[in-house]
Amino acid sequence: MNRRIKTLTWGAIPLVLLASLVSIDHIPGTNINLSVPYAAEGPGPTINTLGQVDGEDVVSISSADLDETEGNLNMTTVSVRSGMTLSQVISRWLFTDDTIVPIEQVFPPGQSTEEVEESNRTAFISSESSATIAAMNYLNIPVEVEVAEVLTDSAATGIFEPGDKLLSIDGTAISTPGDAQTIVRSKAPGDEITISYERNDAESQATITLREHPDDSSVALLGISMLSVPSSAIEVDYNLEDIGGPSAGMMFSLAVVDKLSPGALNGGKFVAGTGTIAEDGSVGPIGGIAHKVRAAEDAGAEVFLSPADNCAEAMSAKPQDMTILKVDSLSQAIDQMAAYNEGSDFQTCG
Template sequence: MNRRLRTISFGAIPLLLLTGLVTFDHIPGTSVSLTVPYAAEGPGPTFNTLGEYDGKQVVDIQGTELDPTTGNLNMTTVSVRSNMTLMQAMGRWLFNKDTLVPIEQVFPQDQTEEQVTQANQEAFSTSEASATIAAMNYLHLPVSTKVAQTVDGSPAADALQEGDLITAIDGDSKATPAQVVEAVQSKKPGDEITLGVERDGQQLEEKVTLASNPHDDKTAFLGASMEAVPGGGISVDYNLEDVGGPSAGMMFSLAVIDKLSPGELTGGKFVAGTGTVDDEGTVGPIGGITHKIQAARDAGAEVFLAPADNCAEAASEAKGITILKVSTVSDAIDQLTKYNNGEDAATCS
């Protein structure tokens, strides 16, 4: 706070420039208001992925026995405020430690606020799917390939339906989405491929004659988009609303692993973190790391899991909280285990 007040004392020129960027919003029947072309980013709410939200499990797993869990594995968020007056913007910066960023960084000029929100929600859904598959892969549990959509007029449209599970390719039971794509690409247009399919609990065999790819007539084309889902009758659902973006992936994945494996990843502690995750469990960097650490610390977390690529920035918030450096889901579990056992763990400091 004192540092920011000192900054204001020497920051009259930037303040005047910011004032000069004020825009006028006139709402019929009301007085004219002044807004600045900036958004304020600050600590957002945190959610325990091992607990409940609005009466439902944040990570709801059905179809198998679950291992009891304690402690917290909190995902963290960044709050964004826009359409602020000059005084509101300066107040957020002075008294709330928010970061002021050009509004274009949050809402690009070529996109509406609704489009940005939709894109963030889609990224959130993608992160949920990747989190589940990363957890299944870590636990060596089966993964199935579900048909998400077929292209009208394609070979797949005549043989497959949305929701079908592909269980085999030419008699080979290894049928992940990548393996299906690889099998199709290994053939030529006009070749036949045999797909094992589970539909409504029935096992089917579909022989499909591949077409030419619309963009390359020398490449075989099936015409189906696929996604990996848990196998063995397990289902994983995520029950959080009004949250967007891909940065919850790692914490979701850890929650699935904690619920499906013996022991407790948290050691009964309050752990928080952030980071994207892909199907292979690689943890990627995110934005707003300092605000997320602040939110975790304010919520009572003693440990924060941070992507390795965010470590330099995260280190500036390492007061009153231990920040562990992680690069994969496996690494996050290893570092957390070391911390819980009192061993040397990799930290952002």
């Protein structure tokens, strides 16, 4: 009996040490990191773009007559967990619906966590701008281009200020940030351009020598970030923090249209969805949609709006009590919801 106890005791020691090894992320007293190079992606928070967060409207519109909204138009997200130990990765793989992916898919090689977060923040801001343009275009409300930020020590430093309205470049009128970017990218570093702009209701002109892009010396850089804003007094603001990437664009745009047009786009129902939005209103695919579908159904959504190119992956989530509508543009998303609410023909992903 004593021999058996000794055998069990000594045999258990390697197992205990192995279990300890796979459950710690670093060796105490050293800089040795034992986390594994994988991340887990799963359902993230879902937020009603027609509602409020921390007492503020998620989509805030001022200087306009707003229509009463009903129900939900929820944006959906994917949660990402990194810096995990081997045991944590195995646990999430065995006991959750998370997807385990190489860490390079989340944090590209050569980029720090801070750089990835900044890239996601920039994409989110660009998405907000595109959402506003798409909504204004749908509602036939004119837009104009506004300087959002002037990069430090750039060609535009000391010339432009945030809030300036850009009117034309080399005599060509611009109505979207894309128009301005197309003209600048057609030039070479060292070329001069003349920009007409408006500040405090006064029009001015500036001739600027373009500089090199820091990542590609052959590409010209002006050195400003731009937003499209309604040319009327209408102001649209998006009040969300700690959310990155462009995938909320379509839902933001739908919220703007819903607030500025009569009736409820969603018919008062709980609608969720995802998809990028372009200035022309086209809806693009995103990543992790299966997790977003699960999050939406768990939250109680009746309808989910999926980019057409994501349909197959969306259906892989096997929704039980939620209809997934296929959309490829802002106008189609609105038409699809109307058809669903009226009981007429609509397109599903199934």
